Amino acid sequence: MSTVTASPEERTAELEARIRQAPEKFRVMTGDRPTGPLHLGHYFGTLHNRVRLQDLGVEVFVIIADYQVLTDRDVAERLAEHMEAMLLDYLAVGIDPARSTVFNHSAVPALNQLMLPFLSLVSVAELNRNPTVKDEIAHSRQSAVSGLMFTYPVHQAADILFCKGNLVPVGQDQLPHLEVTRTVARRFNERYGAVFPEPDALLSAAPLLLGTDGTKMSKSRGNSIALGATADETARLIKGAKTDAERHITYEPETRPGVASLVLLAALCLDRDPHAVAEEIGGGGAAALKRTVTDAVNSRMAPIRARRAEYAQDMGYVRSVLRAGNERADAVAAATLDEVRGVMGGVL
Numbered sequence: 001m002s003t004v005t006a007s008p009e010e011r012t013a014e015l016e017a018r019i020r021q022a023p024e025k026f027r028v029m030t031g032d033r034p035t036g037p038l039h040l041g042h043y044f045g046t047l048h049n050r051v052r053l054q055d056l057g058v059e060v061f062v063i064i065a066d067y068q069v070l071t072d073r074d075v076a077e078r079l080a081e082h083m084e085a086m087l088l089d090y091l092a093v094g095i096d097p098a099r100s101t102v103f104n105h106s107a108v109p110a111l112n113q114l115m116l117p118f119l120s121l122v123s124v125a126e127l128n129r130n131p132t133v134k135d136e137i138a139h140s141r142q143s144a145v146s147g148l149m150f151t152y153p154v155h156q157a158a159d160i161l162f163c164k165g166n167l168v169p170v171g172q173d174q175l176p177h178l179e180v181t182r183t184v185a186r187r188f189n190e191r192y193g194a195v196f197p198e199p200d201a202l203l204s205a206a207p208l209l210l211g212t213d214g215t216k217m218s219k220s221r222g223n224s225i226a227l228g229a230t231a232d233e234t235a236r237l238i239k240g241a242k243t244d245a246e247r248h249i250t251y252e253p254e255t256r257p258g259v260a261s262l263v264l265l266a267a268l269c270l271d272r273d274p275h276a277v278a279e280e281i282g283g284g285g286a287a288a289l290k291r292t293v294t295d296a297v298n299s300r301m302a303p304i305r306a307r308r309a310e311y312a313q314d315m316g317y318v319r320s321v322l323r324a325g326n327e328r329a330d331a332v333a334a335a336t337l338d339e340v341r342g343v344m345g346g347v348l
């Protein structure tokens with residue numbers, strides 16, 4: 001087994017085998033920014049995978065990254081509402097609070113305190129090279145880059161390392177951040193003694209879903225289908241999706257991104273191969289494609305949406321899930337911070 005030359009994809013395959021053998025050796029750490037409703041890109045990219053790992057017996061920590069909202073905007077708008085919607089989404093897809101810990105940044109002070117020693121371990125030049133941060137700066141609503149935007153991959157290292165997470169299920173765009181976390185863990189251990197694991201990325205098998213406008217599906221770009229959307233809203237969004245002038249439907253992500261993304265969405269919902277789905281629609285054109293996608297999304301999401309509506313009837317319970325998660329995360333973070341203080345000289 002060569003870990004030096006393995007690509008992230010090869011490493012992922014190897015990890016999957018080890019997870020099946022010994023799920024108790026892994027602790028998954030992942031999360032989302034509460035900037036708006038979670039959508040189908042999240043579902044197929046990561047939520048589905050989190051639940052799968054949880055069900056395999058891996059301990060899962062899920063962060064609602066509220067401070068991270070402030071990386072690309074001045075004020076976190078409708079934060080409480082977005083956090084509650086996110087909790088509903090988590091519960092609806094099958095995150096089980098008896099087995100998984102859901103918490104948020106601002107409720108766990110010791111996690112945030114870890115960011116200070118961690119910042120001392122990375123150089124400004126390294127932070128400057130992060131391609132995902134560069135892309136986010138390009139799409140930011142702010143005219144100037146804040147220190148929080150620039151350093152948030154280090155904050156994310158604290159998110160992952162506070163609970164000694166060793167497995168981070170992510171999409172390709174988060175790989176540079178995971179490199180920062182690995183660097184922080186390695187340097188900390190070199191300077192102060194072995195405290196942290198060097199976490200591995202677990203790449204999602206699902207290819208990137210595009211939004212209805214043909215660019216990356218993103219809650220902040222207004223081009224996404226929310227998990228909690230109604231069947232009618234879903235139909236309307238898909239109806240307005242961008243296709244192209246060619247009638248015959250094919251699956252060619254490079255040359256026909258709009259059409260391919262719709263085909264992919266149907267294929268993911270139906271658990272089928274996108275080429276087969278495209279072939280079946282063939283000469284039916286964009287109208288048939290959109291009908292297929294709408295039906296596929298609505299039937300795949302129906303049980304999730306029904307559960308979501310049920311939980312929404314009991315917001316007291318939903319809030320108690322976060323409260324309990326925060327208490328547990330707080331205890332874990334305090335223990336890690338104590339250990340960090342100890343190895344750093346017992347004062348810091």
Ligand code: TRP
Pocket residue numbers: 029030031032033063065068156159160168
């Ligand atoms: N940056 C992640 C995103 O935008 C959210 C996130 C915050 C995260 N902290 C994390 C993901 C820790 C994995 C691990 O989706």
